[in-house]
Amino acid sequence: MEVKLKTTGTEQWYQTITFKLVTVGLLILILLIPLSMVKSVIREREQTDQQVETEIMEQWGGPQIISGPILHLPVYYYTQDKNGHIKKTKKWLHIMPDDLNTEGYIEPHKRHRGIYETVIFNSQLSINGNFDSLNKLTIDADEVDWNKGFISLAITDNRGIKGKVDFKINNQLFxxxxxxxxxxxxxxxMSVKYPIDPQLISEKINFNITIDISGAKAISFNPIGKKTNINLVSSWKDPSFNGSFLPTKSQISDKGFEANWTITHLNRNFPQYWIGTKHSINENQLGVELYVPVNHYQKSLRSAKYGILIICLTLLVFLFIELVKKKTIQLLQYMLVGLALVLFFSILTALSEFLGFAWAYLAASASIILMVTLYSYGVLKDKAQALWVAALLIVLYTFLFVLLQLNDFAFLAGNIGLFVALAFIMKASTKIKSTNSSQLN
Structure with missing residues (x-):
């Protein structure tokens, strides 16, 4: 015997299941408007946070890149014009160090401005090494002015230089x-004038530099030595090693990190010396960023992206309750529940600026769950159904929180969660068919 849905002559088109589904679907689409507005507010707050970070960096010093020391010598070329006049052209010979060793301690701090914070650092660097004997150079120039040589230490932002700089060359303080x-x-x-005695070019030039440099977010180095060794230590426990080279050795713990890089001239794309601007030293940087794990604005925005999922599942539960348990739920009541779910993301963002994300999430989700549960009981007049709504919201918000803590597995976990949710919805939808098919033709 064929089973059919029973309809009565008094049932109007606006009382059908199809119309109810379409109406709830349109309501969900309308709720995307306030949800997108909440996302816009989160982005604005995040932009304000980034502006404050930029302002602090402008005053304290931004990401620092250290290059050097490098020895520079002026060289001259002579050309004769048609009138027999000699023209003298000056260029610079750039000589990279033979050995370059850097020891650094990075001391991080959090600088606050209002409710916003930025990670800054002070670093104490000790740079030592030597330049190989200059008599080994093969220079394609007419003249070298040994007396006008200088040694430079390139720093991205000079505002970060703190205190006195000890700059020693061959044990002499400059x-x-x-x-x-x-x-x-x-x-x-910065630079140091260093005249060179032509009679001493067969000797190595030793250097030892001690400098305190402050900055924000990251510190990097150009491995310009024939052999470069860099060792960094910090109490920051969330480093992100960046650049062209990962550390040869690294150790990360709750007490901080220690990292070591050993680079040779064969790992880079420029020679030990050249004239002019033939090569760039900025192609193979290495260093560390004081990485801040996903901040509360990013987490709030990520959670809001799942907002439509929470709204759909919650309103579907109300729809199933209405159809299966023969409860009457008005469109306005669907709308109020949806707005409460949207409000969660705004409350979460506001509280996270003061409480941190985890506690803000707990407070915001508990408030919304309690409010929707009490409202459900007032609408449905059924304690058991209201508790089912509460259980659903607890599961949804718990799942969302776990999802936000994941990085590499967030996409996989999200798809598994959606699969399970769809399976339950499909199972629940069978109740609608059996309920409306209680009478047979």
Whole structure:
């Protein structure tokens, strides 16, 4: 015997299941408008946070890139014009160090401005090594002015230089000057005039530099030595090693990190010395970023992206209750429940600015679950059904929180969750058919 849905002559088109489904679907689409407005507010708050970060960096110093020291010598070329006049052209010979060793301790701090915070750092660097004997150079120039040589240390942002800089060359202390005499390789930093005795070019030039540099977010180095060794230590427990080279050795714990890089001249794309601007030293940087795990704005925005899922599943539960349990739920009541679910993301963002994301999530979800549960009891007049709504919301918000904590497996976990949710919805939908098919033709 064929089973058919029973309809009565008094049933109007607006009382059908199809119309109810379409109406709830349109309501969900309408709720996308306030949800998108909440997302816009979150993005605005995040942009304000980034603006504050930029302002602090402008005052304290931004990400720092250290290059050097580098030895520079002026060289000259002579050409004769048609009138027999000699024209003298000056260029700079740039010599990279033979050995370059850097030891650094990075001390991180969190700087606050109102409710916003930025990670800054102070670093104590000790740079030592040597330049190989200059008599090994093969220079394609008419003249080398040994007396006008200088040694530079390029720094991205000079505002980060704190206190006195000890700049020793061959155990002799020199006073560095601000700026670079030659800007072929970098545009900012410090330099030391170092005249070279032509009779001593067979000797190595040793250097030892001690400097305190502050900055924000990241510190990087150009491995310009024939052999470069960099060792960094910090109490920051969430480092992100960036650049062209990962550390040769690294150790990360709750007490901080220690990382070591060992790079040779064979790992880069420029020679030990050249004239002019033939090569760039900025192609193979390495360093560390003081990584901040996904901040509360990013987590709030990610959670809002799942908002439509929570709204759909919750309203579907109300729809099934209405159809299966023969309860009457008005369109306005669907709308109020949906708005309460949208409000969760706004409350979450506001509270996270003061409580941190985890506690804000707990407070916001508990408030919305309690409100929707009490409202459900008032509408349905059924304690058991209201508890089912509460259980659903607890599961949804718990699943969303777990999903936000995942990084690599978030996509997989989300799809598994959607599969399980769809399976339950399909199972629940069979109740609608059996309920409306209680009478047979």
């Amino acid at each position: 006073e560095p000057e601000a700026g670079l005499i030659s800007t072929d390789l970098a545009t900012s930093g």
